[in-house]
Amino acid sequence: MSTISAPDIASGRLAPEDYRANFGDIHPPLDRHQALVESDRCYFCYDAPCVAACPTSIDIPLFIRQIRTENPKGAAETILSQNILGGMCARVCPTETLCEEACVREAAEGKPVKIGLLQRFATDVLMETGEQPFVRAPSTGRRVAVVGAGPAGLAAAHRLAMHGHDVVIYDARPKPGGLNEYGIAAYKAPDGFAGAEVDFILSIGGITVENGKALGRDIALSELRGAYDAVFLGMGLAGVNALGLDGEELPGAEDAVDYIGRLRQTDDLAALPVGRRIVVIGGGMTAVDVAVQSRRLGAEEVTIVYRRDRAAMGASAYEQELAATDGVVIRHNAQPLRLVTEGGRVTGVVFERTRSEAGALAATGETFTLPADMVFKAIGQKLVPAAFEEPGAALTLKGGKIAVDEERRTTLSGVWAGGDCAATGEDLTVAAVADGRIAAESIHRALSAA
Template sequence: MAALIKRTTAKGGFAVPNSPLTAGIVPNRLAADAYAANFSDLQPVYDQHEARVAADRCYFCHDAPCMTACPTSIDIPLFIRQIATGTPDAAAKTIFSQNILGGMCARVCPTEQLCEEVCVREVAEGKPVEIGRLQRFATDGLMGKGVHPFTRAVATGKRVAVVGAGPAGLACAHRLAMKGHEVVIFERRAKAGGLNEYGIATYKTPEDFAAREVAWLLQIGGISVKTGVELGRDVTLAALQAEYDAVFLGIGLAGVNALRAAGEDLAGVRNAVDFIAELRQVADKSSLPVGRDVVVIGGGMTAVDAAVQSKLLGAQSVTMVYRRGKARMSASEYEQDHATGAGVRIIYGAAPVQVLGEGAVEGVEFAYTVEGPNGLEMGERFTLKADQVFKAIGQTLVGAPIAQEGAKLVKRAGMVWAGGDCAAGGEDLTVTAVAEGRDAAEEINAVLMGAMR
């Protein structure tokens, strides 16, 4: 656990050590073989027998609540019945027809809050059909054969630009290519995949699954990907509109919210998303330095992923601090339990007041919070020792080139569409981004082919 250094009722009262604690942020905290074990597959895929047994638990409900709860509206009873009857490849096609990134979603979807939460078995017995694991069994099986279940329609001669190669952009591009349109994806980073490639815990998607899924998706044909191209820097929206028949923006949320607390610019304080991306891309996990006492500020999936992976890298003490109560935390209860099971301490109802240290972080002062008539009210203060702090308090839209609704893009402005996290209504979920990219593609296709305006 992170050390509770001192309770205070006012700012200050923190003794600063003589030597900077960033010396504690070091690589190779664990034995060499521990890294492979810690970052291996979190939940291995079912074998054929296990899948048949799990599928037999499904009631195949006619008015399936699980299907309604799925943002991509996969016909869950159908694909589970197909597994139960020994046709898993057909089950995979059922899944991919609605969610072309069904393999990734099977790994990272919060199924405990979506389809499995409303499963009749969950309601009646407290143990749902394991829909996510069944979905992975089917999708991994078909993808493992190198088989792509769809073919392109006859070429339409229409060209669409997709900005962003994340889940929304990839889903949009695939559906447009399947309709016969030519698609060019522009991605600012070195690899396609977006959140799936750079923003998800390594142990959830080992063995470069995100990259392998992108390569498999592109087998549909008609899609080219240009990496290292950033909207606003290398290409403008006006130029894309002039060259292409339609444009889809799936640019995600590239900005990171600030703590707005004194000391957040000290050495040892960094954005959790950058840490997760670095961990996803580094070849040798042991080379990535981590602190001895790590504090993660935030309550979402990014915070959980940063905290758990800090522990897996060998941090001795990892504490997540969230400003509201457990029920308000955006990370699911399953993920919270996973974090605590990995040795992460979670403190609810506390907000950062200031980051402490001289040149480098040495601790963080927090105040306990209570819900008041005017929002959160600060109470008693305490300080946690820290030589490394990760900020995970949300991301923001930057470089928005079309009309906005609040802080997000509207989903259509003329012949420009938007979807995923950058669009109004985005939920910071891979599956929701896939649904929005797919649905935008259907609308784009209808407009380009004259079926709607």
């Protein structure tokens, strides 16, 4: 095999105006006139399939009718009463496979009502006023600990505060927001929206956030159970799945989530180094996010390689099309066989082609090599059970996540869980918000009955 050229990793590949254009809002918001025109397309179905398709069960026909009657603030209250992170969900939810796919107009003419953009219009109008539409109930004197300041934890905290409970959120990172702040593509929520939404949620009062506090490192679950009336675990997935290949700890092999986090937190995109040739291993939303952002940082060749076919990819068809539009090449039916290393760093990946045999993945023996300046691992994250494994605090796991019932109660008395760390279903922002709200209502009922 020929020698692979030295890595080409550099910062400042683009002109300043290119960074601004590449990382601006990917979906410009609707203005008032556009929102009125789009809302007029809704049939306001009585038994609306879009509501059933929404994990948080927002009354979509109602909020669209409120927009149509020029009451966007009322529409926002309808949305936020079910999904307090409705602004972010309007930006990042795969609406094309949820509410909009279920829209009657999609079935009739292949052009659904733009529910996501209408939701964004309404919530933006309200957030721009700085008003908190929900009133905190008189204090109950009860205290609840929430672990994780991501979508699940924030949704739980806000609903618990509404009921008058005092909430303390513990989060391992320097800033609250979870993956909304650190993990999604910058062009989906520019201009500090994630932080602004957190401020809006906390403005209800009764919620304290303690950053830099990780479960299992700085705080113990047994300690929280002793100090609080209830505990909600919403810390997400801190572990990263490994490729299991020699050399993946060497320079040149990067964790996609960590890289996206650095990108999201930098004040100067031009200062972030990126390779000229990028290989991304994985097929989910994180793989697409890191691939597209690499292109927008100035990478010339970006290839996503996924071990199964297109239909099996975790990234939606829309996200795959976005990647292709940005010049990202997606190669299917290939799995990493070994990493190419030279001079103490990763410089490429050898892949083996695969095929499906009776539903199982089979290797074909045929290989190919992709040279790379940077190889991003985006094959999923995992729970780190050691964070809560301690005497007297045994949580049951299911499929590598925390087992919960329909009310998000764990097998440990006084402890609830939701979001990515819990075995509740899809790993979506909107699903995490639903988990937080459901758990909060369950906690409130339990505390009220005690």
